[in-house]
Amino acid sequence: MPRSKKANISARKQPRQARSSQLVADILEAAVRVLVRNGAHGFTTARVAEAAGVSVGSLYQYFPNKEAILFRLQANEWGQTLGELRRILGDPATAPPERLRVALQTFFRSECEEAAFRSALEDAAPLYREAPESRAHVEEGRQLMRSFMKEALPGASAKQRAFAADLVGLVMSSVGKAVSSQGRPGAEVDAIAAAIGEMLGGYLRGLTHSSRDRANRSAAS
Amino acid sequence: MPRSKKANISARKQPRQARSSQLVADILEAAVRVLVRNGAHGFTTARVAEAAGVSVGSLYQYFPNKEAILFRLQANEWGQTLGELRRILGDPATAPPERLRVALQTFFRSECEEAAFRSALEDAAPLYREAPESRAHVEEGRQLMRSFMKEALPGASAKQRAFAADLVGLVMSSVGKAVSSQGRPGAEVDAIAAAIGEMLGGYLRGLTHSSRDRANRSAAS
DNA sequence: TCAGAATACGATTAAAGATTCGCATTCCAC
DNA sequence: GTGGAATGCGAATCTTTAATCGTATTCTGA
Numbered sequence: 001m002p003r004s005k006k007a008n009i010s011a012r013k014q015p016r017q018a019r020s021s022q023l024v025a026d027i028l029e030a031a032v033r034v035l036v037r038n039g040a041h042g043f044t045t046a047r048v049a050e051a052a053g054v055s056v057g058s059l060y061q062y063f064p065n066k067e068a069i070l071f072r073l074q075a076n077e078w079g080q081t082l083g084e085l086r087r088i089l090g091d092p093a094t095a096p097p098e099r100l101r102v103a104l105q106t107f108f109r110s111e112c113e114e115a116a117f118r119s120a121l122e123d124a125a126p127l128y129r130e131a132p133e134s135r136a137h138v139e140e141g142r143q144l145m146r147s148f149m150k151e152a153l154p155g156a157s158a159k160q161r162a163f164a165a166d167l168v169g170l171v172m173s174s175v176g177k178a179v180s181s182q183g184r185p186g187a188e189v190d191a192i193a194a195a196i197g198e199m200l201g202g203y204l205r206g207l208t209h210s211s212r213d214r215a216n217r218s219a220a221s
Numbered sequence: 222m223p224r225s226k227k228a229n230i231s232a233r234k235q236p237r238q239a240r241s242s243q244l245v246a247d248i249l250e251a252a253v254r255v256l257v258r259n260g261a262h263g264f265t266t267a268r269v270a271e272a273a274g275v276s277v278g279s280l281y282q283y284f285p286n287k288e289a290i291l292f293r294l295q296a297n298e299w300g301q302t303l304g305e306l307r308r309i310l311g312d313p314a315t316a317p318p319e320r321l322r323v324a325l326q327t328f329f330r331s332e333c334e335e336a337a338f339r340s341a342l343e344d345a346a347p348l349y350r351e352a353p354e355s356r357a358h359v360e361e362g363r364q365l366m367r368s369f370m371k372e373a374l375p376g377a378s379a380k381q382r383a384f385a386a387d388l389v390g391l392v393m394s395s396v397g398k399a400v401s402s403q404g405r406p407g408a409e410v411d412a413i414a415a416a417i418g419e420m421l422g423g424y425l426r427g428l429t430h431s432s433r434d435r436a437n438r439s440a441a442s
Numbered sequence: 443t444c445a446g447a448a449t450a451c452g453a454t455t456a457a458a459g460a461t462t463c464g465c466a467t468t469c470c471a472c
Numbered sequence: 473g474t475g476g477a478a479t480g481c482g483a484a485t486c487t488t489t490a491a492t493c494g495t496a497t498t499c500t501g502a
Contacts, residue, residue, distance in 0.1 A: 013478090017469065020479060040347055044459060055481045060461065126261055126344045167416050170399055171392070178395035195388050198427070199420040206419070234448090238499065241449060265489060276451045281491065449498070460487085468479070 009071050009131045012064045024062050026052040028076075031069050036116045040123035043070070071128040074121055078137050081110065082144065089148045096152035097204070101197040104172065108193040111176045115183035122177055145169045153207055164207060168200055230292050230352045233285045245283050247273040249297075252290050257337045261344035264291070292349040295342055299358045302331065303365065310369045317373035318425070322418040325393065329414040332397045336404035343398055366390045373425055385428060389421055 015021040030052035035043050045066050049056045063069050088103045111118055128134055145165040153161050175196055179189055236242040251273035256264050266287050270277045284290050309324045332339055349355055366386040374382050396417055400410055 015479090017478065019468085023480085045461080046459070049482095056461080057463085057482060058480050061479070066460070123347045163412065167413060170413070171396060171417070171420075174395040174399035175392060178391055191384065192388060192391070195424065196392075199392075199424045202423045202427075203416065203420050206423075236449090238448065240498085244449085266491080267489070270452095277491080278452060278493085279450050282449070285491095287490070444502090445500105447498105447500080449496105451494105451496075453493100455490105455492075457490085458488090460485105462485075463483100464481105466479100466481075468477105470475105470477085472474090 008064060009068050009128065009133060010064075012062055012068070015062060020062070023052075023054055023058060026054060027059055027062070027069065028072060030054075031073055032117060035070075035073070035120045035124070040120050040127075043120075043124060045069075067127045067131070070121070070124050071131060071134060074125075074128060074134065075137070077118075077121070081107065082137075082140060084110070085141075086144055089144060096148070097201050099148070100152070100168075100200060100204075101194075104197045104200070105190065105193045107172060107176055108179055108189050108196075109186075111180040112184060112186065112189045115180045118180040119177075119183070122181065141169060141173070142166065152204055156207055160207060164204065168204075171196065171200060229285060230289050230349065230354060231285075233283055233289070236283060241283070244273075244275055244279060247275060248280055248283070248290065249293060251275075252294055253338060256291075256294070256341045256345070261341050261348075264341075264345060266290075288348045288352070291342070291345050292352060292355060295346075295349060295355065296358070298339075298342070302328065303358075303361060305331070306362075307365055310365060317369070318422050320369070321373070321389075321421060321425075322415075325418045325421070326411065326414045328393060328397055329400055329410050329417075330407075332401040333405060333407065333410045336401045339401040340398075340404070343402065362390060362394070363387065374428055377428055381428060385425065389425075392417065392421060 015024050027048060031043075031048050034047050034051050038044075038047060043066070045056055045059060048069065049059045052059070059069075063072070084106055085103055088106060089099050091099060094102070142165065145168060146162060149156070149161040149165045149168075153164060156164070175192070179192060184192070236245050248269060252264075252269050255268050255272050259265075259268060264287070266277055266280055269290065270280045273280070280290075284293070305327055306324055309327060310320050312320060315323070363386065366389060367383060370377070370382040370386045370389075374385060377385070396413070400413060405413070
């Protein structure tokens, strides 16, 4: 790493002409292939450029550094996932426990389908994880889960809801990562998702009951 | 990496004299410090040697390559953890659900206490994870959990037990990693461990009941 | 005390890889 | 068409780092 001064992960010129937008798209596609084939360790700018049929110089026109490419891949992935989860968890036509079940199944399936890519991206996480933009993604997910809890645990205190949201988020994401890193076959992943769903559902049900009991007790006294 | 031919991760000369054993010990201690201070990325043989007050050449007398040092750290850590878990999960004087609860609390606490070290070691995992010796550790843990399930789910089929064991192991290890990577404070970790314990306990209880029901039903017919 | 084994050293080698920079080419607004 | 902007190029630069090897030092058993 010569002459490096910690350039911002996202700042650099935007493509204006059609050919350059295409070039950026080519780079991102190639980056996925390189990551899958060569792993996080073998992910080099030279290889990405070559796989994209582009020169390194061109690559650096639109990405300030290697991390920026990885961050971009991760951001795209996360945007997609977050969108799906938002749709599922926010659907008022479905009962909250069912929403959670569907969200888990969808999430685990998508983690598993692109297992090689996801787990390589995860291996590379130390390179982009510290960027504030990346931390913001975590916060987005947390907010989503917290607002879901308002519907799933209407009787609970804000503190309880926050803890439950963090806990469910923690379990989802960490088990999801583990699933992708093991690249398990489809049927088993559904079984895992179902079991985790049962666990989380049971846990939330327990919270609902205990807060209802507490409410009843205080109403009676 | 010049002239490298994928040397075995553990093979190299053993220390015979006192000074060389001390040297190896110094290197391992220093390696922990370097890993914590500089992270997986800044973990270089030169830095480790310097922190240990030793020359690189000496380091390479006892470790075939950088990975071997990391593997050794991970192996030591895992040996310790596995020992504790074996003791807790195998204690016949305690009811299985209680054993699981204690195991979780102990495991999560230890993950959290050395959070910086554990999570840096985890970041470096891509470097040593592929070694067969490392894969063997996973298998050890799996075996432990399976034999625990013989006591926790006596009525269940072997297949059910195997799935339950893998699932519980998956949740424990993945959530454990997440906990260490977030470096949460003590009290919250206990709350998380308790909640996960509740979930897993509830899940296992569900399995017990359904297999008991099934046994009852088939006895009645 | 002495020979040979073990240990320690660290400058040196060999690469690999990130990023730059000057120049060539293409595009677009006028 | 033309001038400047945008784009594209890739050899060259500059670091970092893993790993070695010839030499110096220390130990140990006889």
